[in-house]
Amino acid sequence: MLELERITKRFGRVVVADDLSLQVGPGDAVGVVGPNGAGKTSLFGLVSGDLSPDSGEVRFLGRSVTRLDTAGRCRLGIGRTYQVPRPFPELTVLENVLVAAQQGAGERGRAAVATARAVLDLAGLAPLAARRAGQLGLLQRKRLELARALATRPTLLLLDEVAGGLTDPEVAELVEIVRTARADGLAVLWIEHVVRALTSTVERLICLAGGRLVGDGRPEDVLASRAVREVFLGTPGGA
Numbered sequence: 001m002l003e004l005e006r007i008t009k010r011f012g013r014v015v016v017a018d019d020l021s022l023q024v025g026p027g028d029a030v031g032v033v034g035p036n037g038a039g040k041t042s043l044f045g046l047v048s049g050d051l052s053p054d055s056g057e058v059r060f061l062g063r064s065v066t067r068l069d070t071a072g073r074c075r076l077g078i079g080r081t082y083q084v085p086r087p088f089p090e091l092t093v094l095e096n097v098l099v100a101a102q103q104g105a106g107e108r109g110r111a112a113v114a115t116a117r118a119v120l121d122l123a124g125l126a127p128l129a130a131r132r133a134g135q136l137g138l139l140q141r142k143r144l145e146l147a148r149a150l151a152t153r154p155t156l157l158l159l160d161e162v163a164g165g166l167t168d169p170e171v172a173e174l175v176e177i178v179r180t181a182r183a184d185g186l187a188v189l190w191i192e193h194v195v196r197a198l199t200s201t202v203e204r205l206i207c208l209a210g211g212r213l214v215g216d217g218r219p220e221d222v223l224a225s226r227a228v229r230e231v232f233l234g235t236p237g238g239a
């Protein structure tokens, strides 16, 4: 479904993707971990179209999207959330999601409203539909960020730290929303420092460091591997 082939991206001397190749299949749920500055968010930018690679190819559903912008990739089915949620603060919760359904999924009229309402239900935001987005607290803003991404009707969803800063029960609620959304076959790439949120949901984990893959496989195997422990957990052994 998604193929990154030998992607390289540098910001000056900082290499955020170093000859990186990666494949994600339809319906796959893949967690992304790695130390700060490893290139995780940059990877999402390269997939969503926020960033262009210096070299290499990004393919989605069999076609090259390397030169397609974010709007074009979104219409093809790549949805994403941002670490810092970016709602339109003056618009209501419903209007925010409606804009996503219209612009991201190309829906109009009743179809767009139906999608927006369904996504608000799924995200547990229906009671807040008329609230201005700028008035929401952190958990509700995270839910709205997720709802806006889902309203674009993605087949691949990129989640960038949706659980960051939340309490355990709040994390569990968000995980549940993602799981429900996945029941329709949605593929997910999920960056999360809250690793337990990931391991309860994904069947594959990749670990990035210096723009390279240092781990890729079953979550328990990746977290136990020496290379991953060294770069991610800072401990080579069983500590």
Ligand SMILES: Nc1ncnc2c1ncn2[C@@H]1O[C@H](COP(=O)(O)OP(=O)(O)OP(=O)(O)O)[C@@H](O)[C@H]1O
Pocket: 011, 014, 016, 034, 035, 036, 037, 038, 039, 040, 041, 042, 043
């Ligand atoms: N637009 C940019 N211009 C210059 N440097 C950038 C830019 N975007 C990212 N970087 C740098 O690239 C490196 C990787 O950043 P990135 O945000 O991809 O890492 P990350 O793994 O998501 O980190 P974190 O876990 O802290 O969010 C960092 O050193 C960052 O400062």
